[in-house]
Amino acid sequence: xxxxxxxxxDIHPGVPTIKALLPYMNDYWREAFIARGQDNFQPASYxxxxxxxxxxxxxxxxxxxxxxxDLLQKHALDGFGARFAICNVLxxxxxxxxxxxxxxxxxxxxxxxxxxWLARDPRLRASIVxxxxxxxxxxxxxxxxxGDRRFVQVLMPVALDMMLGKQHYWPIFEAATRHDLPIGxxxxxxxxxxxxTNGWPSHYLQDYVSNNHAFESQxxxxxxxxxxxxxxxxKIVLIESGVTWLPGFLWRARKTWRAVRPEVPWVDESPIDxxxxxxxxxxxxxxxxxxPAVLERVLDQIGSDDMLLxxxxxxxxxxxxxxxxxxGVPARLVEKMARDNPLATYPRLRETIx
Amino acid sequence: MARHIVAALAEIPSGSQKLVHVEGRSIAxxxxxxxxxxxxxxxxxxxxxxxxxxTVGLTTSTEPGKFCHSRPGEFIRCPWHSWEFDLRTxxxxxxxxxxxxxxxxxxxxxxETLVAGPYVAETFGVSVEDQYIVxxx
Numbered sequence: 465x466x467x468x469x470x471x472x473x474d475i476h477p478g479v480p481t482i483k484a485l486l487p488y489m490n491d492y493w494r495e496a497f498i499a500r501g502q503d504n505f506q507p508a509s510y511x512x513x514x515x516x517x518x519x520x521x522x523x524x525x526x527x528x529x530x531x532x533x534d535l536l537q538k539h540a541l542d543g544f545g546a547r548f549a550i551c552n553v554l555x556x557x558x559x560x561x562x563x564x565x566x567x568x569x570x571x572x573x574x575x576x577x578x579x580x581w582l583a584r585d586p587r588l589r590a591s592i593v594x595x596x597x598x599x600x601x602x603x604x605x606x607x608x609x610x611g612d613r614r615f616v617q618v619l620m621p622v623a624l625d626m627m628l629g630k631q632h633y634w635p636i637f638e639a640a641t642r643h644d645l646p647i648g649x650x651x652x653x654x655x656x657x658x659x660x661t662n663g664w665p666s667h668y669l670q671d672y673v674s675n676n677h678a679f680e681s682q683x684x685x686x687x688x689x690x691x692x693x694x695x696x697x698x699k700i701v702l703i704e705s706g707v708t709w710l711p712g713f714l715w716r717a718r719k720t721w722r723a724v725r726p727e728v729p730w731v732d733e734s735p736i737d738x739x740x741x742x743x744x745x746x747x748x749x750x751x752x753x754x755x756p757a758v759l760e761r762v763l764d765q766i767g768s769d770d771m772l773l774x775x776x777x778x779x780x781x782x783x784x785x786x787x788x789x790x791x792g793v794p795a796r797l798v799e800k801m802a803r804d805n806p807l808a809t810y811p812r813l814r815e816t817i818x
Numbered sequence: 819m820a821r822h823i824v825a826a827l828a829e830i831p832s833g834s835q836k837l838v839h840v841e842g843r844s845i846a847x848x849x850x851x852x853x854x855x856x857x858x859x860x861x862x863x864x865x866x867x868x869x870x871x872x873t874v875g876l877t878t879s880t881e882p883g884k885f886c887h888s889r890p891g892e893f894i895r896c897p898w899h900s901w902e903f904d905l906r907t908x909x910x911x912x913x914x915x916x917x918x919x920x921x922x923x924x925x926x927x928x929x930e931t932l933v934a935g936p937y938v939a940e941t942f943g944v945s946v947e948d949q950y951i952v953x954x955x
Binding site: 691694719734 | 874877878879880881882883884885886899900901902911912913
Protein backbone atom coordinates (compact mmCIF):
# COMPACT_ATOMS: atom_id res chain seq x y z
CA UNK A 465 0.00 0.00 0.00
CA UNK A 466 1.32 3.39 -0.95
CA UNK A 467 1.36 6.07 1.68
CA UNK A 468 4.06 8.27 0.24
CA UNK A 469 2.79 11.66 -0.77
CA UNK A 470 0.06 11.25 1.81
CA UNK A 471 -1.57 14.03 3.74
CA UNK A 472 -0.93 13.38 7.40
CA UNK A 473 -3.93 14.79 9.24
CA ASP A 474 -2.59 14.59 12.77
CA ILE A 475 0.90 15.34 14.05
CA HIS A 476 1.81 16.93 17.35
CA PRO A 477 4.54 19.48 17.72
CA GLY A 478 5.23 19.76 21.45
CA VAL A 479 5.59 23.00 23.37
CA PRO A 480 8.90 22.45 25.19
CA THR A 481 8.22 24.92 27.99
CA ILE A 482 6.11 28.01 28.53
CA LYS A 483 9.32 29.98 27.94
CA ALA A 484 9.05 29.13 24.25
CA LEU A 485 5.70 30.91 24.15
CA LEU A 486 6.63 34.04 26.10
CA PRO A 487 7.92 35.92 23.03
CA TYR A 488 4.42 35.51 21.58
CA MET A 489 2.64 36.98 24.61
CA ASN A 490 1.95 40.53 25.58
CA ASP A 491 3.84 42.19 28.43
CA TYR A 492 1.17 41.39 30.98
CA TRP A 493 1.12 37.67 30.35
CA ARG A 494 4.89 37.42 29.89
CA GLU A 495 5.37 38.96 33.31
CA ALA A 496 2.56 36.94 34.84
CA PHE A 497 3.92 33.56 33.73
CA ILE A 498 7.42 34.44 34.89
CA ALA A 499 6.18 35.80 38.22
CA ARG A 500 3.95 32.81 38.87
CA GLY A 501 6.49 30.25 37.68
CA GLN A 502 3.75 28.32 35.91
CA ASP A 503 4.85 25.81 33.31
CA ASN A 504 4.13 22.37 31.88
CA PHE A 505 0.64 22.81 30.53
CA GLN A 506 0.81 19.40 28.90
CA PRO A 507 -2.52 17.58 28.84
CA ALA A 508 -2.80 14.86 31.46
CA SER A 509 -3.73 12.32 28.78
CA TYR A 510 -0.20 12.48 27.32
CA UNK A 511 2.13 12.79 30.27
CA UNK A 512 5.55 13.23 28.68
CA UNK A 513 7.05 10.03 30.08
CA UNK A 514 4.06 7.79 29.40
CA UNK A 515 4.82 5.28 26.65
CA UNK A 516 2.02 6.49 24.40
CA UNK A 517 3.35 10.06 24.47
CA UNK A 518 6.28 9.17 22.24
CA UNK A 519 7.46 6.19 20.23
CA UNK A 520 10.76 5.02 21.77
CA UNK A 521 12.79 5.49 18.60
CA UNK A 522 11.40 8.99 18.23
CA UNK A 523 12.36 10.12 21.74
CA UNK A 524 14.88 12.90 22.16
CA UNK A 525 16.22 12.22 25.62
CA UNK A 526 14.09 13.95 28.18
CA UNK A 527 12.82 16.59 25.79
CA UNK A 528 9.08 17.06 25.46
CA UNK A 529 7.97 14.71 22.67
CA UNK A 530 7.55 16.45 19.35
CA UNK A 531 9.35 19.59 20.46
CA UNK A 532 12.40 19.13 18.23
CA UNK A 533 11.73 20.56 14.79
CA ASP A 534 14.53 18.68 13.04
CA LEU A 535 13.36 15.37 14.41
CA LEU A 536 9.74 16.00 13.50
CA GLN A 537 10.84 16.91 10.01
CA LYS A 538 12.98 13.80 9.76
CA HIS A 539 10.54 11.33 11.29
CA ALA A 540 7.11 12.57 10.36
CA LEU A 541 7.63 14.46 7.11
CA ASP A 542 10.63 12.83 5.40
CA GLY A 543 10.12 9.50 7.13
CA PHE A 544 6.66 8.91 5.74
CA GLY A 545 7.05 11.03 2.62
CA ALA A 546 4.24 13.34 3.65
CA ARG A 547 2.91 15.81 1.16
CA PHE A 548 1.33 17.86 3.93
CA ALA A 549 1.02 17.35 7.67
CA ILE A 550 -1.40 19.12 9.97
CA CYS A 551 0.07 20.27 13.29
CA ASN A 552 -2.30 19.82 16.23
CA VAL A 553 -0.69 21.31 19.30
CA LEU A 554 -2.12 19.91 22.52
CA UNK A 555 -1.41 22.44 25.21
CA UNK A 556 -3.03 24.16 28.15
CA UNK A 557 -4.71 27.10 26.43
CA UNK A 558 -7.60 24.85 25.49
CA UNK A 559 -8.24 23.71 29.04
CA UNK A 560 -7.31 26.38 31.57
CA UNK A 561 -10.04 27.43 33.97
CA UNK A 562 -9.18 31.08 33.35
CA UNK A 563 -10.65 32.07 30.00
CA UNK A 564 -8.29 34.97 29.54
CA UNK A 565 -5.20 32.92 30.37
CA UNK A 566 -6.50 30.27 27.98
CA UNK A 567 -6.87 32.86 25.26
CA UNK A 568 -3.34 34.15 25.90
CA UNK A 569 -1.82 30.68 25.69
CA UNK A 570 -3.81 29.72 22.61
CA UNK A 571 -2.84 32.91 20.86
CA UNK A 572 0.84 32.40 21.74
CA UNK A 573 0.72 28.76 20.59
CA UNK A 574 -0.76 29.78 17.26
CA UNK A 575 1.85 32.47 16.67
CA UNK A 576 4.62 30.12 17.81
CA UNK A 577 3.41 27.44 15.37
CA UNK A 578 3.29 29.98 12.60
CA UNK A 579 6.77 31.38 13.24
CA UNK A 580 8.68 28.30 14.31
CA TRP A 581 6.99 25.48 12.42
CA LEU A 582 4.92 26.62 9.43
CA ALA A 583 7.58 29.08 8.35
CA ARG A 584 10.25 26.40 8.35
CA ASP A 585 8.71 23.75 6.15
CA PRO A 586 6.18 24.31 3.36
CA ARG A 587 4.66 20.89 3.98
CA LEU A 588 3.36 21.91 7.37
CA ARG A 589 -0.16 23.13 8.07
CA ALA A 590 -1.75 23.78 11.43
CA SER A 591 -4.96 23.92 13.40
CA ILE A 592 -5.93 27.11 15.18
CA VAL A 593 -6.15 26.26 18.87
CA UNK A 594 -8.92 28.21 20.57
CA UNK A 595 -10.13 28.83 24.12
CA UNK A 596 -13.48 27.08 23.80
CA UNK A 597 -14.00 28.00 27.47
CA UNK A 598 -15.21 31.32 26.06
CA UNK A 599 -16.66 31.08 22.55
CA UNK A 600 -16.41 34.83 22.02
CA UNK A 601 -12.66 34.72 22.62
CA UNK A 602 -12.43 31.60 20.48
CA UNK A 603 -14.09 33.43 17.60
CA UNK A 604 -11.72 36.38 18.04
CA UNK A 605 -8.78 34.01 17.70
CA UNK A 606 -10.25 32.42 14.57
CA UNK A 607 -10.80 35.85 13.06
CA UNK A 608 -7.28 36.92 13.93
CA UNK A 609 -5.68 34.01 12.08
CA UNK A 610 -8.14 33.08 9.36
CA GLY A 611 -6.32 35.19 6.81
CA ASP A 612 -3.35 32.83 6.94
CA ARG A 613 -4.47 29.96 4.75
CA ARG A 614 -1.90 27.62 6.28
CA PHE A 615 -4.27 27.30 9.20
CA VAL A 616 -6.66 24.68 7.93
CA GLN A 617 -8.77 23.71 10.96
CA VAL A 618 -9.99 24.83 14.38
CA LEU A 619 -8.93 22.50 17.18
CA MET A 620 -10.64 21.81 20.50
CA PRO A 621 -10.64 18.97 23.01
CA VAL A 622 -13.65 16.72 22.53
CA ALA A 623 -14.88 16.94 26.13
CA LEU A 624 -15.71 20.51 27.08
CA ASP A 625 -17.65 22.51 29.66
CA MET A 626 -20.89 21.35 28.10
CA MET A 627 -22.53 19.59 25.21
CA LEU A 628 -21.04 20.86 22.00
CA GLY A 629 -24.33 21.14 20.13
CA LYS A 630 -25.65 23.83 22.45
CA GLN A 631 -26.10 27.29 21.00
CA HIS A 632 -23.38 28.54 23.35
CA TYR A 633 -20.85 27.14 20.86
CA TRP A 634 -22.59 28.11 17.64
CA PRO A 635 -20.54 31.30 17.10
CA ILE A 636 -17.47 29.05 16.78
CA PHE A 637 -19.20 26.97 14.12
CA GLU A 638 -20.34 30.09 12.31
CA ALA A 639 -16.83 31.54 12.18
CA ALA A 640 -15.29 28.20 11.22
CA THR A 641 -17.62 27.57 8.30
CA ARG A 642 -17.34 31.15 7.10
CA HIS A 643 -13.57 30.66 6.88
CA ASP A 644 -13.58 27.14 5.35
CA LEU A 645 -12.25 25.61 8.55
CA PRO A 646 -13.41 22.21 9.79
CA ILE A 647 -13.61 21.74 13.56
CA GLY A 648 -11.15 19.15 14.83
CA UNK A 649 -12.12 17.47 18.10
CA UNK A 650 -9.16 15.81 19.72
CA UNK A 651 -9.35 13.12 22.39
CA UNK A 652 -9.05 14.76 25.78
CA UNK A 653 -11.01 16.88 28.17
CA UNK A 654 -10.72 19.94 30.37
CA UNK A 655 -9.65 17.66 33.23
CA UNK A 656 -12.10 19.13 35.70
CA UNK A 657 -15.20 17.16 34.77
CA UNK A 658 -15.44 13.44 35.30
CA UNK A 659 -14.94 11.80 31.91
CA UNK A 660 -17.75 9.31 32.50
CA THR A 661 -21.32 9.59 33.71
CA ASN A 662 -20.34 7.35 36.61
CA GLY A 663 -17.78 9.70 38.02
CA TRP A 664 -14.03 9.60 38.05
CA PRO A 665 -12.17 6.50 36.91
CA SER A 666 -9.40 5.14 39.09
CA HIS A 667 -6.86 4.44 36.37
CA TYR A 668 -5.33 5.98 33.29
CA LEU A 669 -6.55 3.01 31.27
CA GLN A 670 -10.17 3.87 32.03
CA ASP A 671 -9.64 7.52 31.24
CA TYR A 672 -8.06 6.72 27.89
CA VAL A 673 -10.67 4.20 26.77
CA SER A 674 -13.59 6.28 28.00
CA ASN A 675 -12.76 9.07 25.57
CA ASN A 676 -15.18 7.18 23.34
CA HIS A 677 -18.05 8.31 25.56
CA ALA A 678 -17.08 11.91 24.95
CA PHE A 679 -16.88 11.44 21.18
CA GLU A 680 -20.24 9.71 21.15
CA SER A 681 -22.02 12.22 23.35
CA GLN A 682 -20.60 15.23 21.52
CA UNK A 683 -21.53 13.72 18.16
CA UNK A 684 -25.06 13.03 19.40
CA UNK A 685 -25.28 16.59 20.64
CA UNK A 686 -24.05 18.07 17.36
CA UNK A 687 -26.48 15.98 15.34
CA UNK A 688 -29.61 16.24 17.45
CA UNK A 689 -29.29 19.80 18.64
CA UNK A 690 -29.34 20.71 14.98
CA UNK A 691 -25.82 22.03 14.37
CA UNK A 692 -25.57 20.43 10.94
CA UNK A 693 -29.00 21.80 10.01
CA UNK A 694 -27.89 25.27 11.00
CA UNK A 695 -24.40 24.95 9.47
CA UNK A 696 -24.79 22.70 6.43
CA UNK A 697 -21.17 23.28 5.37
CA UNK A 698 -19.67 22.31 8.72
CA LYS A 699 -17.22 19.41 8.86
CA ILE A 700 -16.20 17.82 12.14
CA VAL A 701 -12.98 15.82 12.33
CA LEU A 702 -12.67 13.35 15.19
CA ILE A 703 -8.99 13.05 16.02
CA GLU A 704 -7.64 10.06 17.90
CA SER A 705 -11.16 8.87 18.49
CA GLY A 706 -10.46 5.35 17.27
CA VAL A 707 -12.63 4.08 14.44
CA THR A 708 -14.13 0.68 15.09
CA TRP A 709 -16.70 1.90 17.64
CA LEU A 710 -18.47 3.86 14.95
CA PRO A 711 -20.82 1.34 13.26
CA GLY A 712 -22.52 0.18 16.45
CA PHE A 713 -22.93 3.77 17.59
CA LEU A 714 -24.51 4.73 14.28
CA TRP A 715 -26.96 1.85 14.33
CA ARG A 716 -28.04 2.70 17.86
CA ALA A 717 -28.42 6.39 17.01
CA ARG A 718 -30.53 5.60 13.96
CA LYS A 719 -32.71 3.09 15.75
CA THR A 720 -33.50 5.55 18.50
CA TRP A 721 -34.02 8.45 16.10
CA ARG A 722 -36.61 6.43 14.21
CA ALA A 723 -38.51 5.88 17.43
CA VAL A 724 -38.41 9.34 18.97
CA ARG A 725 -37.61 11.66 16.12
CA PRO A 726 -40.56 14.04 16.87
CA GLU A 727 -38.40 15.16 19.81
CA VAL A 728 -35.92 16.57 17.30
CA PRO A 729 -37.98 17.25 14.17
CA TRP A 730 -35.27 19.48 12.69
CA VAL A 731 -33.35 16.25 12.11
CA ASP A 732 -35.27 15.00 9.12
CA GLU A 733 -32.83 12.41 7.85
CA SER A 734 -31.07 9.45 9.34
CA PRO A 735 -28.20 10.34 11.69
CA ILE A 736 -26.11 7.85 9.73
CA ASP A 737 -26.46 9.97 6.60
CA UNK A 738 -25.64 13.11 8.59
CA UNK A 739 -22.50 11.57 10.05
CA UNK A 740 -21.34 10.27 6.68
CA UNK A 741 -21.69 13.73 5.21
CA UNK A 742 -20.30 15.87 8.03
CA UNK A 743 -17.97 13.78 10.14
CA UNK A 744 -14.46 12.54 9.41
CA UNK A 745 -12.10 10.50 11.57
CA UNK A 746 -8.33 10.38 11.62
CA UNK A 747 -7.46 6.71 11.31
CA UNK A 748 -4.87 6.70 14.09
CA UNK A 749 -5.57 4.70 16.11
CA UNK A 750 -8.13 2.49 14.37
CA UNK A 751 -8.45 0.12 17.35
CA UNK A 752 -8.39 -2.86 15.04
CA UNK A 753 -9.35 -6.38 16.04
CA UNK A 754 -6.63 -9.02 15.60
CA UNK A 755 -8.04 -10.54 12.45
CA PRO A 756 -7.60 -8.32 9.35
CA ALA A 757 -10.70 -9.84 7.79
CA VAL A 758 -12.76 -8.67 10.74
CA LEU A 759 -11.32 -5.17 10.43
CA GLU A 760 -12.24 -5.07 6.77
CA ARG A 761 -15.80 -6.04 7.64
CA VAL A 762 -16.05 -3.33 10.29
CA LEU A 763 -14.74 -0.69 7.89
CA ASP A 764 -17.30 -1.88 5.39
CA GLN A 765 -20.03 -1.45 7.99
CA ILE A 766 -19.23 2.25 8.21
CA GLY A 767 -20.74 2.32 4.76
CA SER A 768 -18.60 5.08 3.27
CA ASP A 769 -15.05 5.29 1.96
CA ASP A 770 -15.07 9.06 2.40
CA MET A 771 -14.77 9.31 6.15
CA LEU A 772 -11.30 8.18 7.19
CA LEU A 773 -8.26 10.43 7.08
CA UNK A 774 -4.69 9.21 7.08
CA UNK A 775 -2.68 10.19 10.17
CA UNK A 776 0.49 9.09 11.91
CA UNK A 777 -0.31 10.81 15.20
CA UNK A 778 3.43 11.59 15.44
CA UNK A 779 5.08 11.33 17.96
CA UNK A 780 2.49 9.24 19.82
CA UNK A 781 3.30 5.57 19.95
CA UNK A 782 0.45 4.01 18.00
CA UNK A 783 2.49 1.72 15.73
CA UNK A 784 6.04 0.59 15.05
CA UNK A 785 8.30 1.02 12.02
CA UNK A 786 6.27 2.09 8.99
CA UNK A 787 3.18 0.06 9.80
CA UNK A 788 0.98 3.15 10.02
CA UNK A 789 -2.11 1.20 9.04
CA UNK A 790 -3.04 -2.24 10.31
CA UNK A 791 -3.66 -5.05 7.85
CA GLY A 792 -7.23 -5.26 6.72
CA VAL A 793 -7.58 -1.71 5.45
CA PRO A 794 -8.37 -2.28 1.77
CA ALA A 795 -6.02 -0.70 -0.77
CA ARG A 796 -8.77 1.39 -2.35
CA LEU A 797 -9.49 2.91 1.05
CA VAL A 798 -5.82 3.62 1.77
CA GLU A 799 -5.63 5.64 -1.42
CA LYS A 800 -8.68 7.66 -0.45
CA MET A 801 -7.55 8.18 3.15
CA ALA A 802 -4.15 9.39 2.11
CA ARG A 803 -5.21 11.98 -0.45
CA ASP A 804 -8.79 12.37 -1.66
CA ASN A 805 -10.46 12.42 1.73
CA PRO A 806 -8.15 15.01 3.33
CA LEU A 807 -8.49 17.23 0.27
CA ALA A 808 -12.27 16.91 0.39
CA THR A 809 -12.30 17.64 4.13
CA TYR A 810 -9.94 20.63 4.19
CA PRO A 811 -10.86 23.27 1.60
CA ARG A 812 -7.67 25.16 2.39
CA LEU A 813 -5.52 22.18 1.42
CA ARG A 814 -7.51 21.81 -1.75
CA GLU A 815 -6.86 25.37 -2.81
CA THR A 816 -3.12 24.90 -2.19
CA ILE A 817 -2.75 22.26 -4.86
CA UNK A 818 -5.07 23.77 -7.43
CA MET B 819 -62.73 -7.36 -7.03
CA ALA B 820 -65.40 -7.66 -4.41
CA ARG B 821 -66.75 -5.22 -1.91
CA HIS B 822 -66.55 -6.21 1.72
CA ILE B 823 -68.27 -4.65 4.66
CA VAL B 824 -65.69 -4.34 7.40
CA ALA B 825 -67.59 -2.51 10.14
CA ALA B 826 -70.57 -0.42 10.89
CA LEU B 827 -69.58 3.24 10.85
CA ALA B 828 -70.98 3.66 14.34
CA GLU B 829 -68.41 1.19 15.67
CA ILE B 830 -65.50 3.49 14.78
CA PRO B 831 -66.46 7.01 15.79
CA SER B 832 -64.16 9.95 15.18
CA GLY B 833 -60.88 9.58 17.10
CA SER B 834 -61.05 5.81 17.31
CA GLN B 835 -59.60 2.87 15.47
CA LYS B 836 -60.35 -0.81 14.98
CA LEU B 837 -58.65 -3.92 13.72
CA VAL B 838 -60.77 -5.76 11.15
CA HIS B 839 -60.19 -8.94 9.19
CA VAL B 840 -61.18 -9.33 5.57
CA GLU B 841 -60.37 -12.40 3.52
CA GLY B 842 -57.48 -13.32 5.74
CA ARG B 843 -56.06 -9.79 5.79
CA SER B 844 -55.75 -7.70 8.90
CA ILE B 845 -56.62 -4.08 8.29
CA ALA B 846 -56.28 -1.26 10.79
CA UNK B 847 -59.15 1.18 10.30
CA UNK B 848 -58.96 4.72 11.67
CA UNK B 849 -61.51 7.49 11.90
CA UNK B 850 -59.64 10.81 12.00
CA UNK B 851 -62.07 13.68 12.43
CA UNK B 852 -64.66 11.91 10.33
CA UNK B 853 -62.21 10.83 7.62
CA UNK B 854 -61.62 7.09 7.31
CA UNK B 855 -58.25 5.48 6.68
CA UNK B 856 -57.31 1.85 6.31
CA UNK B 857 -53.80 0.39 6.25
CA UNK B 858 -52.40 -3.07 6.62
CA UNK B 859 -52.26 -3.78 10.33
CA UNK B 860 -48.87 -5.46 10.28
CA UNK B 861 -46.03 -3.00 10.80
CA UNK B 862 -43.59 -3.47 7.90
CA UNK B 863 -40.70 -3.04 10.31
CA UNK B 864 -41.11 -6.00 12.64
CA UNK B 865 -44.78 -6.87 12.64
CA UNK B 866 -46.36 -4.89 15.48
CA UNK B 867 -50.11 -4.34 15.26
CA UNK B 868 -50.62 -0.81 14.01
CA UNK B 869 -54.24 -0.87 15.15
CA UNK B 870 -52.89 -1.02 18.69
CA UNK B 871 -50.78 2.12 18.24
CA UNK B 872 -51.57 5.72 19.04
CA THR B 873 -52.51 8.24 16.37
CA VAL B 874 -50.46 11.43 16.40
CA GLY B 875 -49.97 14.54 14.32
CA LEU B 876 -46.98 15.28 12.13
CA THR B 877 -44.14 17.10 13.88
CA THR B 878 -41.78 19.00 11.63
CA SER B 879 -39.48 21.96 12.07
CA THR B 880 -38.21 24.98 10.22
CA GLU B 881 -35.06 25.32 12.31
CA PRO B 882 -33.46 23.79 15.40
CA GLY B 883 -35.59 24.45 18.46
CA LYS B 884 -38.82 25.16 16.49
CA PHE B 885 -41.68 22.69 16.47
CA CYS B 886 -44.43 22.67 13.86
CA HIS B 887 -47.41 20.43 14.40
CA SER B 888 -49.80 19.65 11.56
CA ARG B 889 -52.20 16.99 10.28
CA PRO B 890 -53.51 16.06 13.73
CA GLY B 891 -54.20 12.35 14.11
CA GLU B 892 -53.07 11.43 10.60
CA PHE B 893 -50.08 9.34 11.65
CA ILE B 894 -49.99 6.07 13.55
CA ARG B 895 -47.10 5.22 15.85
CA CYS B 896 -46.39 1.53 15.98
CA PRO B 897 -46.70 0.32 19.57
CA TRP B 898 -43.53 -1.72 19.32
CA HIS B 899 -40.82 0.70 18.15
CA SER B 900 -42.74 3.98 17.74
CA TRP B 901 -42.18 4.25 14.00
CA GLU B 902 -44.63 6.71 12.47
CA PHE B 903 -46.72 5.81 9.43
CA ASP B 904 -48.72 8.24 7.33
CA LEU B 905 -52.31 7.03 7.31
CA ARG B 906 -52.86 8.56 3.87
CA THR B 907 -50.08 6.62 2.17
CA UNK B 908 -49.02 3.94 4.64
CA UNK B 909 -45.44 5.15 4.29
CA UNK B 910 -42.99 5.23 7.18
CA UNK B 911 -41.95 8.79 7.93
CA UNK B 912 -38.31 7.90 8.58
CA UNK B 913 -37.76 5.53 5.69
CA UNK B 914 -40.67 5.95 3.25
CA UNK B 915 -39.02 4.15 0.36
CA UNK B 916 -38.28 0.95 2.21
CA UNK B 917 -41.15 0.73 4.66
CA UNK B 918 -44.78 1.08 3.73
CA UNK B 919 -47.91 -0.40 5.22
CA UNK B 920 -50.31 -1.11 2.39
CA UNK B 921 -53.13 1.45 2.32
CA UNK B 922 -56.71 0.41 1.58
CA UNK B 923 -59.42 2.57 0.06
CA UNK B 924 -62.44 2.68 2.28
CA UNK B 925 -65.84 4.04 1.54
CA UNK B 926 -68.99 4.58 3.56
CA UNK B 927 -72.17 3.25 2.16
CA UNK B 928 -75.70 3.15 3.41
CA UNK B 929 -77.29 -0.09 4.43
CA GLU B 930 -79.96 0.56 1.84
CA THR B 931 -77.42 0.53 -1.01
CA LEU B 932 -75.65 -2.47 0.37
CA VAL B 933 -78.77 -4.53 0.70
CA ALA B 934 -79.16 -4.19 -3.06
CA GLY B 935 -75.75 -5.95 -3.44
CA PRO B 936 -73.44 -7.21 -4.63
CA TYR B 937 -71.25 -7.28 -1.51
CA VAL B 938 -69.71 -9.78 0.83
CA ALA B 939 -71.04 -9.37 4.33
CA GLU B 940 -69.09 -12.13 6.03
CA THR B 941 -70.34 -11.79 9.59
CA PHE B 942 -72.54 -8.76 9.11
CA GLY B 943 -76.19 -8.42 9.15
CA VAL B 944 -76.99 -5.18 7.38
CA SER B 945 -79.61 -2.80 8.53
CA VAL B 946 -81.05 -0.39 5.96
CA GLU B 947 -81.00 2.47 8.45
CA ASP B 948 -77.27 2.29 9.23
CA GLN B 949 -74.03 3.21 7.46
CA TYR B 950 -71.14 0.82 6.84
CA ILE B 951 -67.45 0.96 6.04
CA VAL B 952 -66.69 -0.92 2.86
CA UNK B 953 -63.39 -2.01 1.38
CA UNK B 954 -62.95 -3.25 -2.14
CA UNK B 955 -60.54 -6.15 -2.55
